[in-house]
Amino acid sequence: MTVQVFELQFDNQRTLFLPGQKVEGFVNLQLSAPTNITLLRARITGKVTTHLQKGNAGISNENSTITMFKDFNNLIGDGNMNTVPIEIEAGEHVYPFEFRLPPTNLPASFEGPFGSVKYMITAVLLKSGYKKQTVSSEIVVPSTRDVGASELAESVSIKKDGYAGLLFWRSGYFSVTASIPKGGFTSEEIAPITLDIVNHSNHGLILHSVYLKQKVTYITIDRTRGPRTERIHRLNYSEEFPPSIREINRLIQFPIPPSSIMNPDIDTSILKVQHFFDIKIQSGARFSSIIKIQLPVVVGGFPYLLFEDSMMRRSVDTLPRYVPSTQGSTVDDEWRPNNRGSIQFDDTNNSEYELSTAHIIPPDLDYSQHAEIILPDEDLECERSTTPTQMTVLNCAIPETSIISQHNPVHIDADANLVSDSKADIQNEVDLTKEMHGMMVTIERTEKFQM
Numbered sequence: 001m002t003v004q005v006f007e008l009q010f011d012n013q014r015t016l017f018l019p020g021q022k023v024e025g026f027v028n029l030q031l032s033a034p035t036n037i038t039l040l041r042a043r044i045t046g047k048v049t050t051h052l053q054k055g056n057a058g059i060s061n062e063n064s065t066i067t068m069f070k071d072f073n074n075l076i077g078d079g080n081m082n083t084v085p086i087e088i089e090a091g092e093h094v095y096p097f098e099f100r101l102p103p104t105n106l107p108a109s110f111e112g113p114f115g116s117v118k119y120m121i122t123a124v125l126l127k128s129g130y131k132k133q134t135v136s137s138e139i140v141v142p143s144t145r146d147v148g149a150s151e152l153a154e155s156v157s158i159k160k161d162g163y164a165g166l167l168f169w170r171s172g173y174f175s176v177t178a179s180i181p182k183g184g185f186t187s188e189e190i191a192p193i194t195l196d197i198v199n200h201s202n203h204g205l206i207l208h209s210v211y212l213k214q215k216v217t218y219i220t221i222d223r224t225r226g227p228r229t230e231r232i233h234r235l236n237y238s239e240e241f242p243p244s245i246r247e248i249n250r251l252i253q254f255p256i257p258p259s260s261i262m263n264p265d266i267d268t269s270i271l272k273v274q275h276f277f278d279i280k281i282q283s284g285a286r287f288s289s290i291i292k293i294q295l296p297v298v299v300g301g302f303p304y305l306l307f308e309d310s311m312m313r314r315s316v317d318t319l320p321r322y323v324p325s326t327q328g329s330t331v332d333d334e335w336r337p338n339n340r341g342s343i344q345f346d347d348t349n350n351s352e353y354e355l356s357t358a359h360i361i362p363p364d365l366d367y368s369q370h371a372e373i374i375l376p377d378e379d380l381e382c383e384r385s386t387t388p389t390q391m392t393v394l395n396c397a398i399p400e401t402s403i404i405s406q407h408n409p410v411h412i413d414a415d416a417n418l419v420s421d422s423k424a425d426i427q428n429e430v431d432l433t434k435e436m437h438g439m440m441v442t443i444e445r446t447e448k449f450q451m
Contacts, residue, residue: 005030005092008042008123008137016140017119020103023139026096027075027123029088036085036128040076042097043122045069046106046141050115050218050270052225064220064270068106073097077126085128097121101141107266108143108259108301114218114225115271143264143301147184155181158293164201166287172201176293178279184298187259191297193277197241197248204284205241209234210252210277212297214262217272227274233257243284256299265298275299 010025017023027042046068053062075095077083099121110117122136157179164172177196185191199205211234217226241248254277256262266273277295282288 002031002033002035002090003029003125003127003133004032006123006125006133006135008121008135010121010137010139015138016142017101019101019106019141019144021101023099023101023121024096025121026094029093029095029125031088031090031093033090035088035090037076037088037125038083038085038128039074039079039124039126039132040095041072041074041079041124042095042099043070043072043124044099044101044120045122046102046117046119048107048115048117048268048271050220052114052218052220052223062220062223066268066270069102071099073099105144106141107268107271108264109138109140110263110266110271110273112216112218112230112271115216117266117268117271142259143187143266145184145265145298145300147182147186147298147300149184152184152298153182155179156183156295156297158295160291160293162281162283162289162291164203164283164285164288166289169285169287171203171285172199174199174201174205174281174283176279176281176291178277178293178295180277180295180297183296184300185256186300187256187262187264189256191254191256191277193252193254193279193295195248195250195252195279197250197281199241199243199246199248201283201285202243203288204243205248206282206284207237207239207241207250208280208282208290210237210254210279211235212254212256212262212299213276213278213294215274215276217274219270219272227272231262233262240284259301262299264301 005028007028008025009028010023023044027040029040048066048068049064051063075097076086076088101119106119107117109119119139119141120136121139122134125133127133157177159175159177161173161175163170164174175198179194179196180191193210195207197205211232213229213233214231215227216230217224217228219225235252235254237252239250262275263273265275275297277297279293279295280290281293282290
C-alpha cells in the first residue's frame, strides 16, 4: 500500500459549529511512492436516520433517512468517469477544505438506540485500479432553539384530583395543580415548578418524586417506535404533609441538566425528542393510588451564545461560555461574585464536592440569561447547619478575587470548619444551589457588585 496516512483534521481542533458557521480543515495524505489518484474529495452531510432494530443498516421499510444538506469539495480530480488519473509524488500532502453549515435552525446532534442526528465530514480517496478509501469525522451542532420565543412565553398548568383510599374505602379526595411560568427552558437553567395542593381528606399526603423525563419517538416508513422514555433526571426531593394542613404551596427550583446529560428538544418528521416534568403524589390512606402530573416542557440550547474560538466545545460533554446580552440592563461586562453563599446537598456520604464552574444570574436579567463565573483554586471555609428536611447547608465564604477567568476547581469539604465573622465581610447574600447529582451549581445574586 502506497498510502501511509489518510486522515481528516479540523483547524484549531474545533469540532463544534453553529448553523451558518464555516467548517475548515484539511486532508492529510502521506504516500510512500508516486501514486495515480483519480479523485480526492471532501464531503459534508447532515442526516437524520431511524431504524426499528438496534444496529440496523441498509434500506428497508424498517429504516428511514433524511438528508438535510450535502456539499463537497473536489481536492484532486473532478469526479467524472473519464477523468485521467493524476500522479502525486511520494511524501506528505495537505489539502485544505472549507464548508459552511446552512444558516437555518438545524436539529441538535443526537445519538439514540434507534436513530441519530449526525453531521459528518468525509474524505473519499480513489486510486487508479483500487477500491475507494474513506475516512470520516463527526462535528457537533448544538441546539439553537430560542426558548424565549412567543409561542413558549405562556405558563403551563395542569390540575389533577386524587382519592384517599380505594373504591368503597375512599375517605375524601385532594387536588393538585402543577405549573411552570413558561413553556421552555435552556440547558442548565433553573425551572421554577409551583405546586398548589388542597387536601379534602382526613389523611396526610406524600410527595414522592419530581423528575424530568426525556421521551424519544422513532418513525420509519411504515412503523413507529415510541414515544419511549430514554433518560430521567430525578430531583432528590420528597416530602410528607400531615392531615392537619389543608392547603399546601411549594416552589421547587429544578435545575435543567446540561446537554451532555439530557438532549435538547428535536422535532423532525422521523425523529422527535420531547421532555416532561413528572410529579408523583399519593394520599397516606391505605390502598391509595399514586397520581402523576406530567407537564410538557421544551428544553433548548443557548440561543444568545457568543462563541469564542478558545472556548469552543471540543466534545458534546463540554459547554462553551455563555455571555449575557446587556441590552436594556445595567450589567457590567465582568462580574465579581458576592462573598457569601450556601450550598445544599445530600449529606448521606459526607464526601468532598468539586465545584469547577458556576453561573451568575443578576436580578435584572431573566433566568434564560446568565454569565459563567469560575471560582479560584482554593478550599472554601464553610459554616454547617441542617434544614428541617434533613438537608445539610454549608454557608461558605467566597473569595472576593473570584472573577470570570479560566478554569480552576474549588473543593468544598463536607467537614469544613466554621467561618468567623472577622474572615468575611458579608455585604450581599447569594444562594449556591448544588444539584443533587453533582451536575451543576448556580449562584443567584441579589444586587450588582462594582468591580
